[in-house]
Amino acid sequence: MSVGIVGYGAYVPRYRIKVEEIAAIWGKNPEDYKKGLKVAEKSVPGVDEDAATIAVQCARNALDMTGIDPQNIGAVYVGSESHPYAVKPTGTIVAEAINATPELTSADYEFACKAGTAAMQVCMALVKSDMIEYGLAVGADTSQGRPGDALEYTAAAGGAAFLIGKDPLVEIEHTCSFTTDTPDFWRREGQEYPRHGARFTGEPAYFRHVISATKLLLDKTGTSINDYDFVVFHQPNGKFPLKAGKRLGIPPEKMLPGLLVNKIGNTYSGATPLGLAAILDQAEKGDRILATSFGSGAGSDSFALKVLKKIENPHPVKKYIENKKYLNYGEYVKHRRKIKM
Amino acid sequence: MPHRKSLGLVWRRIPQRYRLMGTKCFTCGSHFFPPRPWCPKCRRKGKIEKHKMKGRGKIHSYTIVNVPQQGFDLEVPYILAIIELLEGPKLTAEITNTEPEHVSIGMPVKMVFRKISEDGDSGIIHYGYKFEPELKE
Ligand SMILES: [Zn+2]
Numbered sequence: 001m002s003v004g005i006v007g008y009g010a011y012v013p014r015y016r017i018k019v020e021e022i023a024a025i026w027g028k029n030p031e032d033y034k035k036g037l038k039v040a041e042k043s044v045p046g047v048d049e050d051a052a053t054i055a056v057q058c059a060r061n062a063l064d065m066t067g068i069d070p071q072n073i074g075a076v077y078v079g080s081e082s083h084p085y086a087v088k089p090t091g092t093i094v095a096e097a098i099n100a101t102p103e104l105t106s107a108d109y110e111f112a113c114k115a116g117t118a119a120m121q122v123c124m125a126l127v128k129s130d131m132i133e134y135g136l137a138v139g140a141d142t143s144q145g146r147p148g149d150a151l152e153y154t155a156a157a158g159g160a161a162f163l164i165g166k167d168p169l170v171e172i173e174h175t176c177s178f179t180t181d182t183p184d185f186w187r188r189e190g191q192e193y194p195r196h197g198a199r200f201t202g203e204p205a206y207f208r209h210v211i212s213a214t215k216l217l218l219d220k221t222g223t224s225i226n227d228y229d230f231v232v233f234h235q236p237n238g239k240f241p242l243k244a245g246k247r248l249g250i251p252p253e254k255m256l257p258g259l260l261v262n263k264i265g266n267t268y269s270g271a272t273p274l275g276l277a278a279i280l281d282q283a284e285k286g287d288r289i290l291a292t293s294f295g296s297g298a299g300s301d302s303f304a305l306k307v308l309k310k311i312e313n314p315h316p317v318k319k320y321i322e323n324k325k326y327l328n329y330g331e332y333v334k335h336r337r338k339i340k341m
Numbered sequence: 342m343p344h345r346k347s348l349g350l351v352w353r354r355i356p357q358r359y360r361l362m363g364t365k366c367f368t369c370g371s372h373f374f375p376p377r378p379w380c381p382k383c384r385r386k387g388k389i390e391k392h393k394m395k396g397r398g399k400i401h402s403y404t405i406v407n408v409p410q411q412g413f414d415l416e417v418p419y420i421l422a423i424i425e426l427l428e429g430p431k432l433t434a435e436i437t438n439t440e441p442e443h444v445s446i447g448m449p450v451k452m453v454f455r456k457i458s459e460d461g462d463s464g465i466i467h468y469g470y471k472f473e474p475e476l477k478e
Binding site: 046085099 | 359393437438454456
């Protein structure tokens with residue numbers, strides 16, 4: 001019996017800020033950032049939104065697709081780098097909101113931008129070993145960059161949830177990971193904003209991990225890039241995923257449907273899951289998808305997926321991307337609570 | 342410092358706050374939100390059971406709040422509405438994800454899960470229902 005995605009749901013908050021608006025405040029040339037990062041605007045959460053509320057919306061959208069009784073969900077794992085509490089799992093809030101409590105296991109995952117895909121792997125293993133019937137894996141973030149830092153131009157909000165079970169819409173044919181201790185992105189306990197290795201972020205961190213995990217997956221499955229109709233990589237900016245794709249010989253047209261960063265920014269734990277959801281929205285029965293996440297300089301999870309049934313998503317990603325309201329920098333500061341009251 | 346709510350009360354209200362859990366009288370079909378333990382119409386003949394509201398309804402009336410209560414300073418102006426649920430009951434809730442100029446009486450709305458308030462920097466975060474305009478496809 002194959003295991004995979006039985007339903008999925010995505011969510012992107014309605015608010016956006018343009019790169020020009022941020023650059024103007026810091027006296028920078030917006031074209032440098034637009035060209036350098038290939039990002040035009042990013043999503044911003046509402047004042048009453050956080051990683052938990054985003055995760056709940058994603059989870060409800062995923063359930064809407066299936067008609068599964070939430071009481072049959074045996075695990076809820078939420079991956080995020082912006083969990084609302086330092087101690088108290090976001091997963092418990094999500095499980096309660098979707099009426100999956102109390103017979104289930106839950107924990108939060110943290111692995112910077114790849115925490116959501118780590119949650120998918122665990123759910124898959126629990127379903128495959130018959131420990132649970134369904135597992136819910138969510139990647140959701142309301143990430144923050146220090147004002148004026150390069151991250152401020154891309155740190156965005158959004159997420160996606162995957163209900164993992166048997167007899168799936170989309171089979172997860174294989175998954176594997178590539179992990180090292182590479183100091184690229186971190187936040188110490190009690191610190192408000194993360195720090196990053198700046199130039200270090202490229203070669204030894206993003207490219208090495210994404211490319212190695214992807215090659216490992218191709219190797220283990222005995223497949224080549226030609227076997228896949230769509231590819232999605234983690235997207236901290238618009239340049240990195242296409243550059244990694246080029247090195248692996250992936251035609252850009254296989255990547256563009258899952259490349260959302262130019263319109264919504266880097267949604268961190270939400271990024272690869274959202275890109276995958278956008279691809280599933282347009283994939284057809286028989287299509288094969290390759291997805292590789294990346295987090296914190298230090299790890300990538302790679303997945304080979306195959307669409308087994310016709311997919312009809314009542315809440316397509318496109319709907320959320322197109323529903324937007326622009327903020328000026330002052331409104332943005334209020335939304336992100338950068339003012340201390 | 343915002344007013345601190347009793348943790349016990351907060352906890353008991355989670356089913357109603359998080360997922361609109363009300364009650365239904367299976368004798369006459371009336372729905373109740375907030376949940377009622379008995380049906381005022383059927384009284385002793387009433388058969389009351391827990392029932393989750395679908396979370397859809399329309400704006401019955403609304404007001405724009407410009408002077409916030411403590412802890413809501415970042416949200417002004419916000420929209421407070423009486424919403425008539427599809428099932429019949431009316432409740433008061435904030436309308437989120439839109440601006441006052443886009444709101445009107447009779448407008449279809451949908452329940453969303455949002456942050457309601459926080460007990461300062463170190464206390465509990467209160468989550469619960471708000472409503473947003475139905476997104477057009
Ligand atoms: Zn009755």
